Amino acid sequence: xxxxxxxxxxxxxxxxxxxxxxxxxxxxxxxxxxxxxxxxxxxxxxxxxxxxxxxxxxxxxxxxxxxxxxxxxxxxxxxxxxxxxxxxxxxxxxxxxxxxxxxxxxxxxxxxxxxxxxxxxxxxxxxxxxxxxxxxxxxxxxxxxxxxxxxxxxxxxxxxxxxxxxxxxxxxxxxxxxxxxxxxxxxxxxxxxxxxxxxxxxxxxxxxxxxxxxxxxxxxxxxxxxxxxxxxxxxxxxxxxxxxxxxxxxxxxxxxxxxxxxxxxxxxxxxxxxxxxxxxxxxxxxxxxxxxxxxxxxxxxxxxxxxxx
Amino acid sequence: xxxxxxxxxxxxxxxxxxxxxxxxxxxxxxxxxxxxxxxxxxxxxxxxxxxxxxxxxxxxxxxxxxxxxxxxxxxxxxxxxxxxxxxxxxxxxxxxxxxxxxxxxxxxxxxxxxxxxxxxxxxxxxxxxxxxxxxxxxxxxxxxxxxxxxxxxxxxxxxxxxxxxxxxxxxxxxxxxxxxxxxxxxxxxxxxxxxxxxxxxxxxxxxxxxxxxxxxxxxxxxxxxxxxxxxxxxxxxxxxxxxxxxxxxxxxxxxxxxxxxxxxxxxxxxxxxxxxxxxxxxxxxxxxxxxxxxxxxxxxxxxxxxxxxxxxxxxxxxxxxxxxxxxxxxxxxxxxxxxxxxxxxxxxxxxxxxxxxxxxxxxxxxxxxxxxxxxxxxxxxxxxxxxxxxxxxxxxxxxxxxxxxxxxxxxxxxxxxxxxxxxxxxxxxxxxxxxxxxxxxxxxxxxxxxxxxxxxxx
Numbered sequence: 001x002x003x004x005x006x007x008x009x010x011x012x013x014x015x016x017x018x019x020x021x022x023x024x025x026x027x028x029x030x031x032x033x034x035x036x037x038x039x040x041x042x043x044x045x046x047x048x049x050x051x052x053x054x055x056x057x058x059x060x061x062x063x064x065x066x067x068x069x070x071x072x073x074x075x076x077x078x079x080x081x082x083x084x085x086x087x088x089x090x091x092x093x094x095x096x097x098x099x100x101x102x103x104x105x106x107x108x109x110x111x112x113x114x115x116x117x118x119x120x121x122x123x124x125x126x127x128x129x130x131x132x133x134x135x136x137x138x139x140x141x142x143x144x145x146x147x148x149x150x151x152x153x154x155x156x157x158x159x160x161x162x163x164x165x166x167x168x169x170x171x172x173x174x175x176x177x178x179x180x181x182x183x184x185x186x187x188x189x190x191x192x193x194x195x196x197x198x199x200x201x202x203x204x205x206x207x208x209x210x211x212x213x214x215x216x217x218x219x220x221x222x223x224x225x226x227x228x229x230x231x232x233x234x235x236x237x238x239x240x241x242x243x244x245x246x247x248x249x250x251x252x253x254x255x256x257x258x259x260x261x262x263x264x265x266x267x268x269x270x271x272x273x274x275x276x277x278x279x280x281x282x283x284x285x286x287x288x289x290x291x292x293x294x295x296x297x298x299x300x301x302x303x304x305x306x307x308x309x
Numbered sequence: 310x311x312x313x314x315x316x317x318x319x320x321x322x323x324x325x326x327x328x329x330x331x332x333x334x335x336x337x338x339x340x341x342x343x344x345x346x347x348x349x350x351x352x353x354x355x356x357x358x359x360x361x362x363x364x365x366x367x368x369x370x371x372x373x374x375x376x377x378x379x380x381x382x383x384x385x386x387x388x389x390x391x392x393x394x395x396x397x398x399x400x401x402x403x404x405x406x407x408x409x410x411x412x413x414x415x416x417x418x419x420x421x422x423x424x425x426x427x428x429x430x431x432x433x434x435x436x437x438x439x440x441x442x443x444x445x446x447x448x449x450x451x452x453x454x455x456x457x458x459x460x461x462x463x464x465x466x467x468x469x470x471x472x473x474x475x476x477x478x479x480x481x482x483x484x485x486x487x488x489x490x491x492x493x494x495x496x497x498x499x500x501x502x503x504x505x506x507x508x509x510x511x512x513x514x515x516x517x518x519x520x521x522x523x524x525x526x527x528x529x530x531x532x533x534x535x536x537x538x539x540x541x542x543x544x545x546x547x548x549x550x551x552x553x554x555x556x557x558x559x560x561x562x563x564x565x566x567x568x569x570x571x572x573x574x575x576x577x578x579x580x581x582x583x584x585x586x587x588x589x590x591x592x593x594x595x596x597x598x599x600x601x602x603x604x605x606x607x608x609x610x611x612x613x614x615x616x617x618x619x620x621x622x623x624x625x626x627x628x629x630x631x632x633x634x635x636x637x638x639x640x641x642x643x644x645x646x647x648x649x650x651x652x653x654x655x656x657x658x659x660x661x662x663x664x665x666x667x668x669x670x671x672x673x674x675x676x677x678x679x680x681x682x683x684x685x686x687x688x689x690x691x692x693x694x695x696x697x698x699x700x701x702x703x704x705x706x707x708x709x710x711x712x713x714x715x716x717x718x719x720x721x722x723x724x725x726x727x728x729x730x731x732x733x734x735x736x737x738x739x740x741x742x743x744x745x746x747x748x749x750x751x752x753x754x755x756x757x758x759x760x761x762x763x764x765x766x767x
Contacts, residue, residue: 026325026329027328028328028329028331028332030332031329031332031333031335031336032332032335035332035335035336038336039336042336061726062418062419062422062443063418063439063442063443063726064442064443064726065443065444147598147599147603148593148595148598148599149593149595149599149603149607149612150603150606150607150610150612158528158530164530166594166595166598168595168598169594169595169596169597169598169599169744174598254542254598255541255542255543256542257541257542257597257598257740258541258542258597258598258740258744259597259737259740259741259744260737271729271733274415275729275733276727276729276730277418277439277726277729
């Protein structure tokens, strides 16, 4: 069996055996068991989302009992707000850097952990540690590490003869620091997902490919990556959603500073809601973030599903 | 995943589809039932209000944990007052909601929005204006006027101004504070300066800071800065900077809520910040990313020889690490020909307008703010009451002297709704100026103009 035909055969979508399909029947009680969870989701997400969209058409301030209907005024204001576009641009830039970077790191680590290396289980546990720390704790901890004057990172840099870096007081450095901090915190998620996917790849495909003369890189490109496309799709969508909705690490590390160098659109929205108390404007921002997330998810679905055939 | 996406095998309009619709109808009804179970406004169908002996539960939202393990003398005094109140009022139950200080404001507003506000809330004095204008807190005139201790006349002027909105009083302040100039006496002595003579003018401050700025270990980088100040993304930044604006005779907003800090005094204060970092190099540009706690640590560690910080840091953070031989405090030096000025904040107890038991709520606040409690709190931070400030136990202490300074020179939070927007504009302008990315005058004028274009008069 050649490499290409082997990978194509195993890349076909799964079909349910007839006997198994007959075993999957539906009972009304199934929906009753799901009902509480569905009600929770409906109320706290669907209803909340509908309410949020509604108040985006009002001048809705927590500081004023008068809340007139203003139509699209909040959206028009948003269109003309340079701070909003700056924040949205930062979020796009962050997503463009953070998402592929964290998925790539997770993929490399997953490949390493998939090998029969000595001490693999210990490495796996250690590599998962950043994931178990809360994002806020991680943010405060990394803020201390990256602190310009008193941070341990600058201490080590000066000890080896390098200049101190203004990690948190320079715009581009603060942005990079947030990317590094966030990447360090979330890479285990991708690593775990991809490692699980790797363990589902049939080993005989690799053997067949090796017999056909494929080297490690070719096996990676033609077997491993195509097989992991569903996992990559999930990761790209989830990581992008998280990148556009991230507030916690910004709040802990930089509070959007210096200036507005790390004021991502989600933090910008948070400030407008709970700093400026302008819920109407903040929910208009939220609606635009939702639309961006939907569009990007659809793009991923189309691009990556095409690649999986 | 593919199994979950399989459709039922039965055809359209079948018995299964009818059950499918029935199940989703049940789910929708369940959602409506849950919505109907959302609690109504507080007190609906609850306790009666006319009979004082009827059981009353007061919900108190605060950041103060009366039963914290490491409670200071002020909190212990409050705890004793709380327990005495409960003993004297057996029909009243107090339910505490302890929150982080920075969360109190938002949590209260959201609770009020949901008609679920606590009876009593503990808020930063800075929030009084917005809470009052939004109709969320009760005016306390009838309780405060003619009160033997908690009357308005017994309040320090700056804090009274903050707690008064359109002639009505809204909060009972516990303590207030001031921004002070702290200076390292030991570093002064090392640099040949008189450790008992801090700078008295802005010009002197720059001169002293130049003498105190040095590379102490010869590695080519400055590790002792003459002067440290707040310029990060918190409210400390505009609060500290405003002291320099007021000292120069300027102000933040006018009576109509228009930003006027782009006056000559404001531009001079902005130029001062620029000069500290870029012209005289006596302050590090890293101030724009150094938070308050890090600034205190820098002062204690000797990285700053002088710094403007809050009075609340003196008794514990500063004197907990240094002796009074090593560090002192002084008034913030005004420019030549200027006037003393500092920023005062503080925290206040307020009664929610939604409270069904305002009289009981007032009685509890009155108990927590009695003279004995105020005296203990006043030993830790600047007292808000004139009678406490002149008490023999307070005389010749730090809080008395700082209190005299605050009484004479303090300004409070501006009375505008869009405070965050006002301060954000200032903060961003200052950070651009400090980094050398903007001309001080242009940046300050633009910030004021942008605020006025969108928020003036609110």
